[in-house]
Amino acid sequence: MINHFPAFAPTAEREPFWFLGGQARILLPGSATGNAMSLMEFSDPVGHAPPRHVHENEEELWFVLDGEVSFFVGDERHDLTPGQVAHGPRGVPHSYLVRSGDGARIAVVFSPALIEEWFKANGTPVAETGDLPPAFDLAAVVGSAEAFRLRVTGPPPSL
Template sequence: MTARAEPDGSFPTFAPTAERAPFWFLGGQARVLLTGAETGNRLALMEFVAPAGHAPPHHVHEDEEEVWFVLDGEVTFFVGDRRHDLAPGQVAHGPRGVPHSYLVRSAQGARIAAVFSPACIEEFFRANGTPVAEAGDMPPEFDLAAVAASAKAFRLSAA
């Protein structure tokens, strides 16, 4: 399948919509910028905004490759037995089947873009997120056991 051009020959752009609104996930904010439905499930693009010290549990994606691009802040990515200390503009790759996590090191927090290929994992994040009611809201409590239990359906597991 190839990308479909618009009638004028340009390729589509995806404007902000309610579907792209931020939501809380594991103490940080996330939003889906490009869905699998928009790419024939080839890839999804998400943005994560996380506070200093934020570190999701070490985990494994059985189906998706993951690429992280640091937009703001300093983040350490742990991929397998390797450590990658990244600053804005730097990229790391998390191959499918390899345990990974990250730690936000900068005091001001960090903003990360993540590409997942193939797509559909964005539905895991949405299913376990809580809508952001208003800017400046504090993240709600989350039930890590419930998030972990829902991960099995998306072939995610603890490392």
């Protein structure tokens, strides 16, 4: 049965974890929406950018909470500040780049859900506030993405 509002993530789900050098949290897992959508939060440092990639299953909606972030969708670049939104359609290569010196926080809706399971499976729990991100094996993270129909199409953008 689908939970209708309010839907909540269990406390353990909302705990932050390291992912590709930034922190992520699952705010609303797909299990709370019948896998219609999920909501995550990413807190990334200046210069952070995932490799350019394509989601074959999910639409992605980015909402900038704090900081300045450039979103690259197809051949377009969108420079966003807090309160602005960008859309990453399924099947279209995209990435983002954190430009602000204090880093950025982004809320991301994925529809349909389940990709949040890939993020969590490739993350490392944050032991305590102020912790430095652990080293990660990008090849292993990319290799595990195939099961979620996510593929890398190019290098990350840079400052």
